[in-house]
Amino acid sequence: MTAPSLAPSPGRARTRRSSARALLGRPEVGALVAALAVMLFFSVATSDFLSLPGAGVWTESASTFGIMAVAVALLMIGGEFDLSAGVMTGFTALVVGICTTRWGIDIWIAALLALGLALAVGAANGLVVMKTGLPSFIITLGTFFILAGLDLAVTKLITGQVAIQGMTAVPGYDSIRAVFGSSARIGGGTFYVSVLWWLAVTAAATWVLLRTRMGNRIFAVGGQAASARQVGVPVVRTKVALFMTTSAAAWLVGMISLFRTSTVQANTGVGQEFIYIICAVVGGCLMTGGYGSAIGAALGALIYGMVFQGITFAQWDTNWLRAVLGAMLLFAVVLNHYVRRTAGDQS
Incomplete structure (x- = not known):
């Protein structure tokens, strides 16, 4: 009898290559x-990082960035950017604060009014980008400056200061805080409801991207908008919806921030738009659009939250954080380019 060959068959080799390519x-x-690497590093470098109190801190930090990173990732997959996303969080919180503390509007109505304004700004961003053909980077940068100026000037004009306080005395505060700002003690750690919102937003975005027609449209308009238009994809409507989604997520983060701390500053959210983009890119989104993942963006935000709080736990100089963020961005861009090129060469 002839001994069986131990060499892998061509079929099995092709299967392994196919599995590696899919991965x-x-x-x-x-x-x-x-x-996983960041978690392992800080669990070794600090004694409290993986404790329940420690986990409560870095999951809370990651949650609001995660909500925005997922929405920004959808927009980036669709081929656009929104540099007004950060300042929008403060804008919506200030609208609620002014409406309730100065004008006596019901707190739930004020929150819905802020949502309506956010959606209107998002729709305006999308329409201007699509109708003019100008880069979304430039259009939303203009929106950023408009909202930042309104936040400072209007808040100071109405209140005489650049912050809204006294939210706890507003009727209905406790009921809305239970939805957006509540927390629970688990094993000595404090875990906020924002983590549940983060998980829900990530799950919903993943379902939309992978299981719905809208998800197919998002990938199509980000990858090849002209080709997508030729096969009947409503490019304008899809991209406007993505800008509105980003604004809605900013409203949610604004409500979480407001009702978790009961106060808001006029400069809240300024500068954070770049962190959202970094989280999305670290999570696998390409700057050129057409490729990315909601789960990846959520993981990018988790990495940011762990690094931010891990540096604090380790008692290092927090000024290193920006250097780490820059390194993360550069590494992620190079890695994403290499992985995409490698996967393409193997196909």
Whole structure:
């Protein structure tokens, strides 16, 4: 009898190559590995990082960035950017604060009014971008300055200061705080409801991207908008909806911030738009659009939250954080480019 050959068959080799190619094709794989590495590093470097009190701190920090990073990732997959996303969080919180503390409007109505304004700004961003053909980077940068100026000037004009306080005395505050700002003690750690919102937003965005026609449209308009238009994809409507989604997420984060702390500053959210983009890119989104993952963006925000709080736990100089963010962005861009090129070469 002839001994069986121990060499792998061509069929099995092709299967392994196909599996490796499929794994490389998942945009969140790199972020997952990085998240595990960061968690392991800080669990060794500090004694409290993986404790329940420690986990409560860095999950809370990551949650609001995660909500925005997921929405920004959807927009980036669709081929656009929104540099007004950060300042929008403060804008919506200030609208609620002024309406309730100065004008006596019901707190729930004020929150809905803020949502309506956010959606209107998002729709305006999308329409201007699509109708003019100008880069969304420039259009939303203009929106950023408009909202930042309104936040400072209007708040100071109405209140005489650049912050809203006294929210706890507003009727209905406790009821709305239970939805957006409540927390629970678990094993000595404090965990906020924002973490549940983060998980819900990530799950919903993942379902939309992978299981719905809208998800197919998002990938199509980000990858090849002209080709998508030729096959009947409503490019304008899809991209406007993505800008509105980003604004809605900013409203949610604004409500979480307001009702968790009961106060809001006029400069709240300024500068954070770049962190959202970094989280999305670390999570696998390409700057050129057409590729990315909601789960990857959520993992990118988790990495940011762990790094931010891990530096604090380790008692290092927090000024290193920006250097780390820059390094994360550069590494993620290079890695994403390499992985996409490798996956393409293997196909």
